Amino acid sequence: MHKSNGTCRMVFVFPTLGIAIKIPIIQIRLFFKRLYKILKSDTPSRHIYQEIILKWYNRASIKKLLFQGICENLHEYFFYLFFKKRFPIQPTYFSFFGLCNVVKAGKPISLSEIEFTSWRKKIFDIVGRDIEEDNHNFECPENFTRHGNDLFFLDYGSEKTRNFLLSHGKKFFGFFNDVGA
Ligand SMILES: Nc1ncnc2c1ncn2[C@@H]1O[C@H](COP(=O)(O)OP(=O)(O)O)[C@@H](O)[C@H]1O
Numbered sequence: 001m002h003k004s005n006g007t008c009r010m011v012f013v014f015p016t017l018g019i020a021i022k023i024p025i026i027q028i029r030l031f032f033k034r035l036y037k038i039l040k041s042d043t044p045s046r047h048i049y050q051e052i053i054l055k056w057y058n059r060a061s062i063k064k065l066l067f068q069g070i071c072e073n074l075h076e077y078f079f080y081l082f083f084k085k086r087f088p089i090q091p092t093y094f095s096f097f098g099l100c101n102v103v104k105a106g107k108p109i110s111l112s113e114i115e116f117t118s119w120r121k122k123i124f125d126i127v128g129r130d131i132e133e134d135n136h137n138f139e140c141p142e143n144f145t146r147h148g149n150d151l152f153f154l155d156y157g158s159e160k161t162r163n164f165l166l167s168h169g170k171k172f173f174g175f176f177n178d179v180g181a
């Protein structure tokens with residue numbers, strides 16, 4: 001078994017069982033630290049509840065600290081359910097309310113610096129500046145795996161990645177999975 005950390009999930013990989021478990025990273029300490037900062041800010045007391053709630057919703061970072069991993073796990077599960085035939089995405093077998101996803105184990109690709117530069121250039125040639133819509137994935141080849149020569153997404157829980165797949169997925173994987181990366 002080995003463990004990898006992503007931006008909002010940790011992944012325990014069991015190669016012999018052929019599965020990996022994705023667990024949301026919930027940053028409780030940082031959450032309370034930021035909440036404390038909000039509570040301490042100079043909000044007029046008569047509006048305090050309203051202000052706190054508004055700030056709470058406006059500060060995406062605070063929501064992210066607690067719920068991002070759970071949401072991405074849930075999205076990955078449903079996206080796979082609906083689009084598994086359309087896009088090469090690593091199978092998500094099961095999700096326990098987003099708290100724990102069971103997925104097929106893969107071997108994240110690793111590229112040398114030169115390979116990475118030419119890989120990014122290829123992607124830029126295919127999708128142009130839209131690559132910037134989902135920099136997180138394209139800056140990190142370890143978010144992809146290969147089945148044979150074909151490229152598969154390991155990390156497709158974020159809204160950016162799902163939107164990217166819906167707009168460019170066919171063109172993108174059509175190119176990579178025909179000629180190989
Ligand atoms: N199915 C898998 N098999 C093996 N390793 C994986 C698998 N899914 C993800 N990983 C590894 O775990 C890391 C974090 O997972 P990821 O889905 O990218 O989480 P996050 O959305 O938090 O970035 C990935 O970069 C990848 O290296």
Ligand SMILES: [Mg+2]
Nearest residue numbers: 006007143155
């Ligand atoms: Mg990732």
